[in-house]
Amino acid sequence: MPDPGRWCDLPDHRAWLAREADDLLRLFEAQSVDPEGGFFELDSAGQPLRQRPVRAIHATARMVHCYAIAALRGRPGAMRIVDHGLRFILARHRRPSGGFAWGVTAHDVPDPRLTGYGHAFVLLAAASGAQAGHPEARALLDEVAGVITERFWEEDAGAIREAFDGQWRELEPYRGQNCNMHLAEALMAAHEATGTARYLRMAERIAELLVHRRARENDWRLAEHFDADWRVDRGYAGDPMFRPAGLTPGHALEWARLLVQMWEAGERRLSWAPDAAEALFARAVEDGWDMARGGLVYTTDWIGAPAVAERYWWPICEGIGAAHALAGMTGKAVYEDWYRRFWDFAAAHLIDRENGGWHPQVDAEGYPSSDPFFGKPDLYHALQACLIPLSPVDGTTLAGRPS
Secondary structure (H helix, E strand, O other): OOOOOOHHHOHHHHHHHHHHHHHHHHHHHHHOEOOOOOEOOEOOOOOEOOOOOOEEHHHHHHHHHHHHHHHHOOOOOHHHHHHHHHHHHHHHHEOOOOOEOOEEOOOOOOEOOEEHHHHHHHHHHHHHHHHHOOOOHHHHHHHHHHHHHHHHEEOOOOEEOOEEOOOOOEOOOEEEHHHHHHHHHHHHHHHHHHOOHHHHHHHHHHHHHHHHHHHHHOOOOOOOEEEOOOOEOOOOOOOOOOOOOOEOHHHHHHHHHHHHHHHHHOOOOOOOHHHHHHHHHHHHHHHHEOOOOOOEOOEEOOOOOEEEOOEEHHHHHHHHHHHHHHHHHHOOHHHHHHHHHHHHHHHHHHEOOOOOOEOOEEOOOOOEOOOOOOOEOOOHHHHHHHHHHHOOOOOOOOOOOOO
């Protein structure tokens, strides 16, 4: 039998990816924009949840990032949404004392926390907006990068603190993997947008701490939770959405993709990164993939046994991106096999053909479920799953931008 090659080299598959991306963008641009500012959440039918007025900053910033990608790809109307989101960040989330509040409405600030996770996504939005040519994005990039450096960054560790209250008092002696991973993503985008070498070096230092040191010493199981001295806290149990107990295979897959990009962006100076990316991927699918029924479990314990067996949409999306990146870097057929396996599961169980968008989670049998995720989550993960395979893996961090 002849070698079928890679799906992402086939014109029909590339056209399918582009159609899936267009479906996502059409849904969110039609239903998400709130005329009073920011973006609505969507229910399971893809309709605005107008009774939920609080806007979380990461959701606003992700919309900016996604439509900046769309603007770069020549989508009419995309820059209007970028502008809408950036103006809401500047007018509502930005605080007089510096930084950007976690949760706001059009008229109030019900959740003034200042989080590393939220600031990472503001940096990503600003970097993406700057690359798309928005006139206010570069100034926002410089501002939020300054806040991250001055308030969040811990130079000795090479990573950031988690969160402060509205008066810049640290909330707890906790350090987290998740916010630092997304900051590494955003720092690479900021480096690409500005050419500032310091941003890339900060991203590399985060990777060195969390992957090269902590994941390596734990048999490539990526620790999520740490104390203030960056010692792994195996017993930590926070909220199920942002700080679930145990290990999250989807984050290991996300890091695998980011390491390939970091290796390329840094002109391949991180000699350890390629092997680490492959090791993270191998551990994540060994522990997280259900060989009998398919799908990635959400969390496992420290020996790889499933803990939360629900299958969420975003780990599959990150698996798609990681498999594409590793297939391009190594040429190994195993990653193409995984790329197809991930997409087959998404097509069968996660893409909602009736209402548009993706189901946020399914149960162990593959049927839609809910809690902690409801409705149609923001399009960030799903859009990148569709667009990353349309571009070569060359260090570009703005997913799907034509090379």
